């Protein structure tokens with residue numbers, strides 16, 4: 090959400106942001122409702138002032154004058170009550186419109202309509218060269234008896250997953266490694282629920298607009314979040330943080346649930362796109378400064394890159410274009426990790442800086458050095474998401490005999506093993 094004053098004074102920039110982000114909102118319509126609301130408020134205030142002044146005259150009035158003054162007071166009260174519905178209606182529609190106003194993208198963001206126009210910034214790591222025919226992750230899991238897709242599909246339908254044996258230990262090892270790694274970089278570990286109230290989805294910016302991606306619970310207001318970003322971003326909602334509490338940095342592990350509505354037919358095989366997964370989320374709440382925000386953006390991006398480097402996985406960093414960054418972002422980079430079986434880089438991390446757009450709609454404020462109450466800035470990036478990360482992990486580190494080489498960084502989390510699986 091942007092500051093209404095900012096929108097009034099920068100209508101052109103806001104209109105341009107909506108246009109390049111493909112956000113369907115009429116800024117002129119919003120400003121019209123805003124003006125009408127200001128006018129209504131001024132009329133009500135004038136009538137209330139007149140009514141108060143009139144009320145002061147009654148006790149001093151003569152018996153002859155008093156009835157007319159009392160009637161005038163009643164008429165004014167009636168007129169004010171008559172304006173209440175219009176006032177309420179304007180306030181409600183302005184609030185809904187403000188929630189849909191997109192953030193202004195950073196000047197460095199390329200204009201584009203969708204992910205095909207994201208810009209590759211750099212590639213890191215060496216692509217694997219196999220002296221045998223590499224398998225994809227589904228076949229690798231099946232060969233080692235680490236999966237049971239038919240049975241789990243019977244029980245839980247499509248886009249479900251089940252891991253067995255050492256693949257489970259690998260998934261847990263990757264998650265634990267990410268938590269350890271981030272804790273070692275000063276992030277406070279959190280293990281948190283994915284259940285959250287609708288307000289938390291509004292605060293993060295997933296609502297309005299992303300309702301169809303979220304699993305709801307019959308008869309319960311709680312919903313299942315697709316990322317820990319949703320509940321974590323609302324932990325401090327409505328509070329007044331002090332400067333010395335900033336920056337708040339969390340490494341939040343949680344389940345994540347996504348309906349994947351609209352993804353029909355995409356990634357239906359294997360672990361890339363499932364309805365429930367686990368994610369270690371990097372979340373930062375910092376002071377309201379673009380310079381500080383961009384420093385944190387570089388840090389959380391660097392954390393994810395360092396994690397991938399430790400997992401010895403080749404990846405590339407892309408800058409999301411305006412059409413593939415969502416309404417709330419100022420800046421967004423995806424990290425895509427090499428998947429040999431597809432011979433492409435696939436998204437495994439998504440790093441975002443949102444300025445005060447989330448903080449304003451969540452009510453995340455702190456007292457700055459001058460004692461002024463200001464909205465904070467927020468950022469988030471994936472630390473690691475499993476099982477998706479297992480796809481490049483298994484495929485890049487597979488050996489000719491079907492076993493999987495374990496990167497040195499993960500070995501401590503797998504009892505020191507350098508290889509998992511049996512030669513097949």
Ligand SMILES: Nc1ncnc2c1ncn2[C@@H]1O[C@H](COS(=O)(=O)NC(=O)[C@@H](N)CO)[C@@H](O)[C@H]1O
Pocket residue numbers: 315316317318347349360361362363364366368370436437438439440469470471472474475476477478
């Ligand atoms: N349906 C899914 N199945 C498996 N993994 C997924 C799914 N959806 C997203 N992910 C993983 O979760 C990561 C983050 O998802 S995201 O929507 O891109 N971004 C966020 O959720 C942000 N909060 C940063 O983590 C993705 O990069 C991907 O690795």
